[in-house]
Amino acid sequence: MNVEKIKAAHKLLAEFKYTPGKLDKGYANKSLYINVSENKIEAKPVTEMMKEKFTGGRGFGLWYLWNAVTPETKWNDPENEIIISPGPVGGITQYPGAGKSLVVSLSPLTGSVMDSNVGGHFGPLLKFSGWDALELQGKAEKDVVIFIDGNAGIIRIEEAPEEALDSHLLVEQLYEIYADTPEDKRNISVVSTGAAAEHILYGMLNFSLYDTRRKAVRLKQAGRGGIGTVLRDKKVKAIVVKFKGVKGNLNNPADFAALAKTGIKMHKEIHAGDDKQCQMRVRGTTYLVKIMNDYDLLPVCNFKYGSHPDGNKIAAPKWIENFNIGKADGCWYGCTLSCSKVICDYELKTGPYKGQKVVTDAPEYETIAGVGSNCGIFDPQFIIEANFYCDTYGVDTISFGTTTAFLMECYENGIINRQITGGLDLRFGNQDAAMELLHQMARGEGFGRIAGLGVRKCKELFVREYGAGAAFLNDIGMEVKGLEYAEYVSKESLVQQGGFGMANKGPQHDEAWLIFMDMVNNQLPTFENKAEALHYFPMFRTWLGLVGLCKLPWNDIVPENNAQTDEPAKIPEHVQNYVDIFNAVTGKNIDKKEMILQSERVYNFQKVFNIKMGFGTREHDKIPYRSVGPVTVEEYESRQDRYDSQLKELLGMETEGKSTEEKLKALREYREAQYEKLVDAVYERRGWTPNGIPKLETLQKLGIDLPEVVEVVQKSL
Amino acid sequence: MKKLVTKEDSCTACGTCELVCSKTYFKEENREKACIRIETANGKSKITTCTQCGECIDLCPAEAIYRDKNGVVRIKKNLCAGCFACVGFCPEAAMFHHSDYIEPYKCIACGLCAKECPSGAISIEE
Ligand code: SF4
Numbered sequence: 001m002n003v004e005k006i007k008a009a010h011k012l013l014a015e016f017k018y019t020p021g022k023l024d025k026g027y028a029n030k031s032l033y034i035n036v037s038e039n040k041i042e043a044k045p046v047t048e049m050m051k052e053k054f055t056g057g058r059g060f061g062l063w064y065l066w067n068a069v070t071p072e073t074k075w076n077d078p079e080n081e082i083i084i085s086p087g088p089v090g091g092i093t094q095y096p097g098a099g100k101s102l103v104v105s106l107s108p109l110t111g112s113v114m115d116s117n118v119g120g121h122f123g124p125l126l127k128f129s130g131w132d133a134l135e136l137q138g139k140a141e142k143d144v145v146i147f148i149d150g151n152a153g154i155i156r157i158e159e160a161p162e163e164a165l166d167s168h169l170l171v172e173q174l175y176e177i178y179a180d181t182p183e184d185k186r187n188i189s190v191v192s193t194g195a196a197a198e199h200i201l202y203g204m205l206n207f208s209l210y211d212t213r214r215k216a217v218r219l220k221q222a223g224r225g226g227i228g229t230v231l232r233d234k235k236v237k238a239i240v241v242k243f244k245g246v247k248g249n250l251n252n253p254a255d256f257a258a259l260a261k262t263g264i265k266m267h268k269e270i271h272a273g274d275d276k277q278c279q280m281r282v283r284g285t286t287y288l289v290k291i292m293n294d295y296d297l298l299p300v301c302n303f304k305y306g307s308h309p310d311g312n313k314i315a316a317p318k319w320i321e322n323f324n325i326g327k328a329d330g331c332w333y334g335c336t337l338s339c340s341k342v343i344c345d346y347e348l349k350t351g352p353y354k355g356q357k358v359v360t361d362a363p364e365y366e367t368i369a370g371v372g373s374n375c376g377i378f379d380p381q382f383i384i385e386a387n388f389y390c391d392t393y394g395v396d397t398i399s400f401g402t403t404t405a406f407l408m409e410c411y412e413n414g415i416i417n418r419q420i421t422g423g424l425d426l427r428f429g430n431q432d433a434a435m436e437l438l439h440q441m442a443r444g445e446g447f448g449r450i451a452g453l454g455v456r457k458c459k460e461l462f463v464r465e466y467g468a469g470a471a472f473l474n475d476i477g478m479e480v481k482g483l484e485y486a487e488y489v490s491k492e493s494l495v496q497q498g499g500f501g502m503a504n505k506g507p508q509h510d511e512a513w514l515i516f517m518d519m520v521n522n523q524l525p526t527f528e529n530k531a532e533a534l535h536y537f538p539m540f541r542t543w544l545g546l547v548g549l550c551k552l553p554w555n556d557i558v559p560e561n562n563a564q565t566d567e568p569a570k571i572p573e574h575v576q577n578y579v580d581i582f583n584a585v586t587g588k589n590i591d592k593k594e595m596i597l598q599s600e601r602v603y604n605f606q607k608v609f610n611i612k613m614g615f616g617t618r619e620h621d622k623i624p625y626r627s628v629g630p631v632t633v634e635e636y637e638s639r640q641d642r643y644d645s646q647l648k649e650l651l652g653m654e655t656e657g658k659s660t661e662e663k664l665k666a667l668r669e670y671r672e673a674q675y676e677k678l679v680d681a682v683y684e685r686r687g688w689t690p691n692g693i694p695k696l697e698t699l700q701k702l703g704i705d706l707p708e709v710v711e712v713v714q715k716s717l
Numbered sequence: 718m719k720k721l722v723t724k725e726d727s728c729t730a731c732g733t734c735e736l737v738c739s740k741t742y743f744k745e746e747n748r749e750k751a752c753i754r755i756e757t758a759n760g761k762s763k764i765t766t767c768t769q770c771g772e773c774i775d776l777c778p779a780e781a782i783y784r785d786k787n788g789v790v791r792i793k794k795n796l797c798a799g800c801f802a803c804v805g806f807c808p809e810a811a812m813f814h815h816s817d818y819i820e821p822y823k824c825i826a827c828g829l830c831a832k833e834c835p836s837g838a839i840s841i842e843e
Pocket residue numbers: 096097098099119329330331332335336337338339340550551552553
């Protein structure tokens with residue numbers, strides 16, 4: 001790598017100097033605005049109103065984006081922004097999972113507002129550099145890198161023509177350029193994407209951290225919704241932050257003692273419990289594969305099935321064989337759940353980097369299920385390779401997996417053929433074809449470009465160009481609002497169908513994962529229970545993204561006595577921990593009720609934002625039947641006993657002598673009606689009209705009845 | 718390997734060691750700020766201090782903990798990010814913290830407490 005040459009080609013376009021200050025109880029009280037069209041850099045105040053109504057993190061992102069765009073703004077207009085914000089609790093080192101950044105932008109996939117939650121060191125270092133949020137707007141003329149030096153108080157926009165696009169190279173080059181010494185690398189974090197983000201709509205963002213032990217750059221992903229595509233559209237190659245001197249008190253918390261006490265209690269809980277519970281410290285999220293496969297929830301062949309006899313080939317023991325397990329594999333300081341696993345010395349077998357040995361981030365559950373089982377592939381080596389290339393090319397593994405699985409089903413049904421795919425034999429299980437599709441995305445060639453449009457646009461294209469039947473494609477195309485499904489089969493859990501369907505940004509499980517409560521433990525028997533769960537859990541989880549926390553230490557480890565508490569699914573002790581650390585940092589005095597109110601404000605605001613952009617009503621919460629029940633005869637018959645007995649029990653139907661088609665139809669009518677009933681119940685619980693619009697009184701009650709918000713709602717009521 | 722070894726049977730729980738330690742470390746006589754902790758239960762003493770096992774070394778996300786040339790496990794304060802993971806994970810519960818400080822602290826086998834111990838319950842082993 002010729003770093004000197006790359007560096008010499010940099011041309012300074014704009015520079016901004018500021019005096020780095022101390023944080024005040026979790027807030028810098030300033031945000032950084034950068035416009036790469038005009039090469040403008042400025043500081044903006046973070047107001048009391050913002051803190052009161054939006055808290056931070058995703059809340060700040062939504063507020064800034066709301067003010068930047070109009071209903072006519074498209075994702076690739078210069079006005080669209082990418083906002084990165086860590087939240088007031090973000091950057092504390094004592095409590096596990098406190099290094100998350102929240103990213104908000106208009107999505108190329110949905111056309112509406114997207115949020116994505118990501119680890120890596122960027123968010124905390126940005127905040128310690130003096131900024132509660134970074135607002136990036138405009139489109140550069142030529143490729144640029146933005147550099148923030150949080151110690152010196154300097155921000156630069158630099159033309160950067162020579163750096164690689166692919167993240168594993170680009171980020172390393174940037175560490176070489178901006179680190180003064182090898183030891184200085186730990187003080188740097190980079191946001192980047194890769195070559196494919198120029199050609200596809202689900203490009204993602206990598207947030208780096210420097211792994212001092214393995215002497216390698218590590219990448220965590222803001223995967224969902226195509227924000228990497230937006231970054232490339234802005235011709236921003238990367239955003240680099242450098243801040244030296246991370247300590248445990250940089251947030252200037254109101255009550256350091258409480259923070260230390262709560263954090264240490266949690267470290268002890270993980271130390272005592274993780275071995276007996278999820279073993280995240282050695283397996284990361286791969287432990288989920290076996291559970292999902294056992295409970296018929298692991299997506300197989302485009303969500304047709306929930307398990308496969310080969311599921312064990314991609315389960316945790318196979319991953320442990322491949323991992324280089326460290327004891328400090330957290331994505332931020334102090335995360336003792338340590339789930340960010342690593343694979344060392346992996347020799348690439350395909351593509352432009354074939355033959356090279358790399359240190360690469362281990363695939364997580366979603367990736368294993370997405371590019372693996374859902375595409376009918378059960379080979380860990382393929383999954384490692386696909387994960388590496390998705391990361392370096394800037395491809396969201398979930399959208400890639402779900403889209404490829406959809407295309408495979410289309411191919412097997414003759415909706416598309418070899419001629420259309422340019423020779424790719426896209427059968428389920430054909431890993432060479434899947435890999436080639438990925439490489440085509442990076443090159444911007446062939447059928448990879450089509451696949452890069454995502455499920456919704458592929459459906460439209462196949463109907464338009466190849467005369468495919470829209471009904472079948474809508475049944476099997478696993479997307480809602482234009483976003484591809486995350487990797488869980490929701491057929492047997494009505495609540496989870498709602499969790500996916502009614503999620504603000506699209507079918508991602510970070511709003512609600514309620515399958516066990518609903519289907520396995522049967523804790524939500526009535527519609528009222530179901531609606532309550534679909535109110536509480538999305539609000540609770542939203543809160544984590546307002547303050548800068550990771551979801552995993554909430555329920556992937558639980559206190560020993562959790563099962564004996566009144567509401568085990570909520571993990572009451574951990575909820576109290578969160579209240580305590582929020583208060584310890586900010587000096588406020590919230591309780592668990594106020595916590596939910598904080599979320600409700602932002603959640604309803606995001607809902608209204610969807611409406612402002614022309615979405616957000618009931619029709620946009622419609623879900624594909626594949627996520628509700630069996631679409632095909634083959635699918636029905638694979639679980640015939642289950643479905644037959646449901647027809648008997650729930651509908652009193654005599655199934656003997658009935659054809660599968662008749663039974664399919666009856667089951668479908670029943671399940672679709674159940675979903676509509678659920679939607680009614682949830683909207684009511686959330687204080688929305690039957691069309692999914694927040695009522696004025698709801699907005700007033702929550703105190704989010706800002707005039708511009710009310711105006712949008714009034715127009716649509 | 719240099720370390721402080723303990724004979725709990727000989728300990729009278731006078732607490733001298735704790736005060737010597739906190740005085741040395743933090744210029745203050747305060748047993749809450751010592752790198753050795755004496756507790757009693759049922760008339761028996763329990764002495765908690767670092768065995769220099771080194772479990773915390775690989776656990777530290779900032780690579781701030783290392784073993785020095787005498788085999789003593791030490792903390793580089795300037796690198797410590799104050800996460801207290803080591804406090805929660807120490808098998809001996811001998812990594813201490815006090816909320817007056819943003820870094821944890823531990824026994825570095827200096828031996829000052831052993832010199833002052835009236836009952837020979839603690840000593841330095843090379
Ligand atoms: S649990 Fe995993 S993803 Fe969450 S903060 Fe810890 S290391 Fe990062």
